[in-house]
Amino acid sequence: MSDEMVKYYKDRAREYEQVYEQRDPRRQEEQDLIRVEMMNFLSGVGVIDIGCGTGYWTQRVSETARSIVGIDINQTVLDIAISKTYRCPTEFKIMDAYRIDYPEKTFRGALASFWLSHVRREDLDGWIEQMHKILKPGARIFISDNTFLEGVGGDLVSKPGDPNTYKLRTLNDGSKHLIVKNYFTKNELLECFSRHTRCVTGENIFHGRCFWWIKYILDN
Ligand SMILES: C[S@@+](CC[C@H](N)C(=O)[O-])C[C@H]1O[C@@H](n2cnc3c(N)ncnc32)[C@H](O)[C@@H]1O
Numbered sequence: 261m262s263d264e265m266v267k268y269y270k271d272r273a274r275e276y277e278q279v280y281e282q283r284d285p286r287r288q289e290e291q292d293l294i295r296v297e298m299m300n301f302l303s304g305v306g307v308i309d310i311g312c313g314t315g316y317w318t319q320r321v322s323e324t325a326r327s328i329v330g331i332d333i334n335q336t337v338l339d340i341a342i343s344k345t346y347r348c349p350t351e352f353k354i355m356d357a358y359r360i361d362y363p364e365k366t367f368r369g370a371l372a373s374f375w376l377s378h379v380r381r382e383d384l385d386g387w388i389e390q391m392h393k394i395l396k397p398g399a400r401i402f403i404s405d406n407t408f409l410e411g412v413g414g415d416l417v418s419k420p421g422d423p424n425t426y427k428l429r430t431l432n433d434g435s436k437h438l439i440v441k442n443y444f445t446k447n448e449l450l451e452c453f454s455r456h457t458r459c460v461t462g463e464n465i466f467h468g469r470c471f472w473w474i475k476y477i478l479d480n
Pocket of ligand 1 (some may be wrong): 339
């Protein structure tokens, strides 16, 4: 992930959760579905929340999880996450999601919300492989992110010869940031995760109007 992306989320910390307050009923409906699905799927397990940000989803998953470790590269977002209350034992650590510093087979659950879209396409396989390594066999994985919606979240930018797409984002202070933001079709998600696990089919993926998610149980 680029330094620009890290800086963008560092500076966006205080205004980040506005993204979950948009008044589009369909968006709110799908957001609520994500909440219910992730709470049910990660119920009773020890979860690593990768790129946890301000703890928005951490807090929701804490309703049902056994325990949670939230990791993020930015202290500014973690400061907000730490200030919240959680319904299960929860701790936060500064950590790079590309160098997760836990032994193999540590966690029974993984959550990555609105993170995968920021991973460069060329880094996707390496990131999934690394994430699987720190999970026990039979671990539960829940990953969600945005679908592409014309006109939402800034202009989409492509660069010649680059498989990634970017969004030009403006923060409340007027600063502009060009960040990696990739959108995946259902087939792309299926192809990508099938390279790492045998247990993913179309049934494991929801691809809605505003959001998608994939949930699966690790087989190896
Ligand atoms: C779109 S936010 C998602 C936050 C949270 N998961 C949510 O859904 O509300 C992406 C998060 O990834 C974090 N991040 C960026 N680069 C990172 C890295 N290399 N390792 C860990 N976290 C990173 C940012 O600080 C930011 O909090």
